[in-house]
Amino acid sequence: MTSPQFPGPGGGGRDGGGRVRKLDPADRAQLDESPVSLRRIGALFAPYRPQIALVVALIVASSLISLANPFLVRATIDRAIPEQDVALLVALVAGMLAVTVAASVLGVVQTWISTTVGQRIMHSLRTRVFTHLQRQSLGFFTRTRGGEIQSRLTNDIGGMQTVVTSTATSIAANVTTVVGTAAAMAVLSWRLSLLSLIVLPPAIWLTRKVAQMRREITTARQRTLADMQTQIEESLSISGVQLGKTLGAGPMMSERFADTSHLLADLEVRSQLSGRWRMATMNIVFAAIPALLYLAAGLPATSGGMTIGTLVAFTGLQAALFRPLMSLLDVGVSVTSSLALFSRIFEYLDLVVEIDDPEHPVHLPREQAVGAVRFEDVSLRYDGAHRLALDSVSIDVPAGSSLALVGETGSGKTTLASLVARLHDPSAGRVTVDGVDLRSIPLIELSELVGVVSQETYLLHATIRDNLRHARPEATDADIEAAARAAQVHELIVSLPQGYDTMVGARGHRFSGGEKQRIAIARTLLRDPRVLVLDEATSALDNETERAVQDALDHVSLGRTTITIAHRLSTIRDADQIVVLDDGRTAERGTHEELLAVGGRYATLLAKAGATVPDALVLAG
Structure with a gap:
């Protein structure tokens, strides 16, 4: 869907270059698909009724005051100058200056009020849309282009700003000017x-x-x-x-x-x-x-x-009539474009929040939580999918224990792990922490309970310190260094010329994969979660770097409930329990030795990987 062109200041039906505009078919299609209620638009302006009324009054007053000039000009030409009436001439000239000054001052005040109101409305709307999008599920961002989201937040709301601060006032000014000018012209001749x-x-x-x-x-x-x-x-x-x-x-x-x-x-x-x-x-x-x-x-x-003064005054009025009349002829285009902008923004505001805070929350403070996780008969079907991604999975992960998930690509490992952080909600069954359904815990509290380290590390274009503090804004420098030490990345950071104030670059490109991963681990640790989800955190690393990162993960996992989508055999062997997933179902579960003794799917995965040494990789997908 293309972004509509925006009405330019001072002319409701013209673009920024003063060109006469045609109705954009995309605007019409947008309104046909998502009609906009004028009452809903009016609700945005409701808190500012007094200011809007004042702006309209100033517009009318300014337009009417300006109409006095042609009559002053006529009197000057027809009476003051021919009759050499100096006192009248001075009074008329003073009146012309007073009209200009008054209209200009009123115009400045009107612009100040209308721009202030417009900016406040846009600030409120922009913040509401951003906050609402933050609450959307991952599925929304998967099926929506990032450029489309940015366009609506910047271009569309920016265009609405023009509507609020310029188009509406322009229409009011043009109507007043056309009606007043036409009446004055009729009076003159x-x-x-x-x-x-x-x-x-x-x-x-x-x-x-x-x-x-x-x-x-x-x-x-x-x-x-x-x-x-x-x-x-x-x-x-x-x-x-x-x-x-x-x-x-x-x-x-x-x-x-x-x-x-x-x-x-x-x-x-x-x-x-x-x-x-x-x-x-x-x-x-x-x-x-x-x-x-x-x-x-x-x-x-x-x-x-007709007198010369009347002719000069009439000509001046005629010239002033042309532009506002042209603008009024394009009001329909301007209104349609404006409504299309509101429609696009309201579409985002009307998006259903699939994963939201509970109406009746159950609070589970991190200090009181022990981190026992249970998957109780969990099933999940993605929107539009023909088969279940998870099918009746039940797993008990006692507090402080470790669970390793293995299986072929597409078996449901990442999907199951994502349920713990409520990146998705199960279609059936439930996931609990300490016996509390995750859907009953406020999202901000859940993010303090559950930490996630994924395969794809995302670092902000900021300093290392700011990247780490992003997880906990109130963290002290001592807290940040402690987290970095736990992630075994402190020594690397202090060896840099700027230390913790080193810029990481766009998406952290100045660091290697293992270095970025350890920074991400430190960032997660700064929240001190009771449950740690490690989603293929080392799969994209070379063996040596993987060992370094894995050593950091082994260190930080102590005392926490850990759910790992694992690749290294040593990690899986040490897990308290291993669950093998196959097509969304639990195929096997047990310890490393128990599963090898059974000789089932787990043993087959090891055999496929040629696992004959302690650090061999498991085919986990």
Whole structure:
């Protein structure tokens, strides 16, 4: 779904470049798919009713005050100057200045109030969407593009900011200006007003026709610019540069970028040229209408004894009428685009939170928990899946003991482990800690009870200290160093020039896989969880690095309930119990010696891996 173009300030139906806009079919489709209640939009503004009423009053006052100028000009030309009435002339000139000053001050105050209200609404909405998305399950982020989420949080809400602070006030100002100006024109000269009714429609039609010539060029330019930004992001990121160097794709990527840049340059030239045609047409219209008014005023049949002052004042009003009238003709486009933006944001706010805090929470403070985990007849089916990922799995993991999960790829090991941290909820059965159903424990308390170290290590683009403190913001430097020592990464960190203040780089690329993994372990330990889930934490490492990380894991697992998706035979052998999963079911369980004696699935997995030495790998997938 493409992002709608946003109405620009000062013109409800024009984009940022002042171009007349057409209705975007994507906006119409968005509203057909997800209609927006005006009452719901109004609820966003409800807390600011007094400020909004004041803004409307200021807009009306400013527009009406500005209409006094043409009458002051007429009096100056027709009376003060011909009659050499100095006192009247000074008063009229002072009145013109006062009108300008008053309108300008009112405009500043109106802009300040409307922008403040708009920013507060956008802040509230942006925060609500971000917080709501944080509560979504992993499934939502699996099926949703990251760029789409970012676009709604930045582009769409940014576009709504324009709607709130500019479009609505622009419509109000334009309506007031058009109505007031038309009335003032009729008062000044009804004959010239009738002439304007004849001249304006073709002038407006011509201007809109020429302006619409830019739309296709502008659309192509924006699409090409987006392509260029994508190429920059993909090619000049760390991963992109590494891929380009290893594949020797640098020249090809440069040539591709040059082609895109050349196309963009061509489109920019065409866009500027079409813009000049638009401006030329506008200039012709602005020159032609006053010329026709002068002609009408000079002909005996149509002049009606009109004075020079009246003609000058009327011409000024006529010029001020054109732009707001053009904007009002595009109100429908502006409103549709605005509603489409609200629709896209409300779609996210209406997402059901699949894994949420309980209505009636059961508190299990970490200090009181011992960490006994039970899987009670647990089954799980992913959305849209034809078969169960887990099928009636029951496992008892006593407090302080260790459980190793092994099995072929797709057997359900990671899915089962993810239930302990409530990354998913079972479709049937339940998972408990110390006899309490995980769905009854507040999520923030559960994250303190259960720590997870996964295969994929994610480090923030920040210092090592900030990465570790991300797990516990109130942690002291001593706490951070203690966690790093437990993860056996302290010595590495202090050997760096900046120590704990060393920047890890984008996604931690400046560190090796084992170093990143140990930093991640330290980060998890900083929360001091009672239950530790190790999800293939060493599978992507070489043997030597794996041993170093595994030594750290062995050290930190002491005294904690540990659930491990294991690869090293030594880790599995030492586990208090081993569960072999097969197609989501429990195939075998027991100790290393017991399972070898049975000669079943576990023994087969070892045989497939050729496990003849203590550190041989288990085929765990």
